[in-house]
Amino acid sequence: MKKEVTMEYRIAIDAMGGDNAPHEILKGVVNAVNDDDSLQVVLIGDQEAIKKELKDLHFNKDVEIVHTDQWITMDDSPKKALQEKPNASIILATQLLHQGKADALVSAGNTGATVLAAAQNLQMIEGIERAGLAAIYPAARFHNPESHGFALMLDVGATLHCTPKQLVHFAYMGNYYASHVLGIERPRVGLLNIGEEETKGGETLVKTHQYLKNAPGIYFIGNVEGKDIPKGVAD
Known part of the structure; x- marks a missing residue:
């Protein structure tokens, strides 16, 4: 036993x-x-x-x-x-x-x-430039069979102006939290933007999108809009 x-x-x-x-x-x-x-x-x-x-x-x-x-x-x-x-x-x-x-x-x-x-x-994680605040939002399961009933969003207020590199850092921190704390085997990472197309958003978001597409260990699903969060499109 x-x-x-x-x-x-x-x-x-x-x-x-x-x-x-x-x-x-x-x-x-x-x-x-x-x-x-x-x-x-x-x-x-x-x-x-x-x-x-x-x-x-x-x-x-x-x-x-x-x-x-x-x-x-x-x-x-x-x-x-x-x-x-x-x-x-x-x-x-x-x-x-x-x-x-x-x-x-x-x-x-x-x-x-x-x-x-x-x-x-407290020490920052090696390689991470900025601290991030994370918040968990409810997400409806019936919109997406892959939804786990919630979505983790960061950063939600610790850093006012982010560089593409820092946004990628947030993606890695959120990915780790979702997999190790929330127990999601392969977290779907989305970039919150004003549209789904790769060219949407300002220069910072366009560059971040390109970086995340090639980020090792990240299951990047592309841009997501605010309305997609409660639908469970990303973790």
Whole structure:
């Protein structure tokens, strides 16, 4: 009989990041931990406030808390806030990840601050020039038999102006995530554009299309339009 292997993951949680934090954040943490006994969390934030919320939520399990009295609000300027709040919860969370004391990081807080904190404390993948934000969108299966019910899109806001090379980098990162995390054997990679023809879009998109056609290890299906995303045309 094959022995079942249980993986244990240690997740750093920015308890002070996001709307109505820490209450809403900790509600999610409690639900997740109660659903998965193998899940371990490290909560970063105001220790007194966190303990009070956990008590109100009737959560009695032992959980590690890294205390700080600094955090970044949704209205803070990301760059300025990181400089003025060196012990902000999101900074401490990324440091835990860098030190190998956590396997992943979750924050619902200031997106710009999260990206900058990650860039400061985590190494970029060798050869990759820019960080990318990814979002998963629902995709209808009935439009395409190859659809997996969702589509991964990146970048969705970390980089304002991209070069063709950087867009190809995003394609490789998305391809890896789709295959290794989402479990898609051969992800279909599309280039979001204003039309399906190779000559559509500006110079950047036309060059990117040519690069992706010849990119090794990428199953490139060509340009896709915004209306194609919910149809499950690409992964």
